[in-house]
Amino acid sequence: MPREVELSNNERDFILGALRQGLRLDGRGQDVYRELEISFGEEYGVVDVRLGKTRIVARISCEVVAPYPDRKFDGVFVISTEFSPMASPAFEVGRQNQDEIILSRILEKAIRRSSALDTESLCIIAGSKCFSLRADIHVLDHDGNLIDTACAGLVTALQHFKRPDVEVQGEKVTIFTAREREPVPLSMLHHPLCVTFSYYDGGQIALLDATFAEEQVREGEIIVTMNRNGEVCQIAKYGGVAVDALAILSWTNMALVKVQAMTKVIQARLKEDAERRDKDGIAAELRADNDRPSERPHG
Template sequence: MEQRLANSLIMTVNEKKFIENALLSDIRVDGRRPFDYRNLTISEDGSSEVQLGQTQVIGFVTGQLTQPYRDRPNEGSFAIYIEFSPMADPSFEPGRPGETAIELGRIVDRGLRESRAVDTESLCVIAGKLVWSIRIDLHIIDNGGNLVDAANVAALAALSTFRRPECTLGGEDGQELIIHPPDVREPLPLILHHFPIAVTFGFIGKENTAVIDPTHYEENVMGGSMTATLNTNGDVCAIQKAGGDGVLQSVIMQCLRIASVKAGDITSKIKNAVESYNTQRSLRKIKRHNPDQQASSDVAKHYMERLTVGSDQAGTDSQFSEHDKPNKKRSTLKNFIGGAASWDPYSKGVDGDELRATLASRVTHTDNHIEESSEVNPETKSIPKSSETTSAHKVESETNQSKTLKDAVKPKHKRKNKSNAN
């Protein structure tokens, strides 16, 4: 029994010929002119969902505290992972990424990385020890052609709504890491210097007619394609020319001019979507704090307790590693990271009522724990104190911590100098 071949799109001779012929009279199969972009819709909900005609991509960004690379001790990192589901297109094989999958990942990655759109230095927490590593997950939901542009927009939109919890160094010696929960301190957005927008052109037929934003069918017919990544300032961040057909220099210049106009349109669309999401988010936050003062302070208390437990571990770990073998440092660091990453930076699932209910059973237990740990590690004493006083003097404890942050700046410099001297 002959199975239907799934690994390639079956195009009829009629379709191929028709696409080429129709282009001669400046019209495309979906009714567009050669330089019309398809309808682009972006919706934001912490993650981003981008629809470009039939194409659909979902982007999601997560952050994790990790050790930085040796050669860049004070820079955070980011990586892009693209998921090609066979549901989106039968030609995507599960498991192994295909040629197009790798190319797509590279183009999006290069557009963001080479143009330094994301400020990686602001992701540094402790130079040489802890930085934020940002992971961008892109899921292709439906392939209707021009995945590059859709994936790029999804990545940008997801990056611009991502918020990481604020981290400061505190404690008496200014060496302890404090991760502030979203209720205590507003999570920080990433710093995006500009939006590099990818615009793809296809070259179809004997005369290499350029079309913007090719569909799935046009991608099967075209002899070559070119992806230009530009920002609103008109800077060309990257160009990728795929396929065998050669393209004239004048055509490339014309494409770039059109692309820069489109980049402006798309940037404003992303910004609008992000803005509406941000206003929605701040409205939601007002609601959360309003109804019951007690509830919010309970939440804060709970977070502070968790926080102190976490920072205890960090404190003891760092002590341990400083005295002991350096090999162990990594594993302890990882343990700690697990704690931080499992904690939801968006505080989506936090239900005030549920927390209040569970708190009653937890409070005694956690208090004991705090006491125990404070015996072991006298440096952390300041933090349990603050947690005890949270409900009444929440603001005060906050200011205390921010003071310790200022103190923390110095030792960091000292350490740097030391390492330089060595």
């Protein structure tokens, strides 16, 4: 099985020595994130997110299906992750590694179990028809902090996506195209984001947004998921050495500041994209189509 190139002992000692002096290889402070860059595809729900050299693409799609028998009033929401071999030599197509399993679990708890998405709003006819949403997370480049990047991408894509409008008359369901009716945004109850703390020396040193090299020498990680209101959705720790509970409390307060900052960036980019589309995108096309029949030749 292919493996990522491991750091040499000298490289490990150098990174740890620098961290103990309060220095990082890229010159950032210990609590500083790399720049979060967000761009959107032409379709609703396609988002390209970059955090430094780490890059993921999130895509939301939907179809009409029958709901689960035990959840007749809910729609369906599925999260799928794919690690591309171009992102890392350690990733293979069709073979899940530990990173992919952990990422899937974290996103599942962050979005589904925290009820961030109102799945009842996806119901069309109880027990008969509902929308099934699928979120595909594609990892294109891996330079550390995949969890925070993927969660930001998923939450942004869900806010950006719009489902088709529907009309129900008895048992008859009419699904309108984007040209017939403006698509409908998803109902999001809150917007949780992940903040990952990589720690060293038993928690004496904690880094935010660790690079891949820094992740290879850490003793463990704590993932804090919360929304901008400070409501904690989950605190996850997968292995690693023990860390003091008071340190986790301190990190939770720090996470809130970062979540609020990331939320502002996401909302600003969503607003910019909405204004761009309204100016020369689908909304303008819809208005043009509606106006065209009423036009009369001048004479």
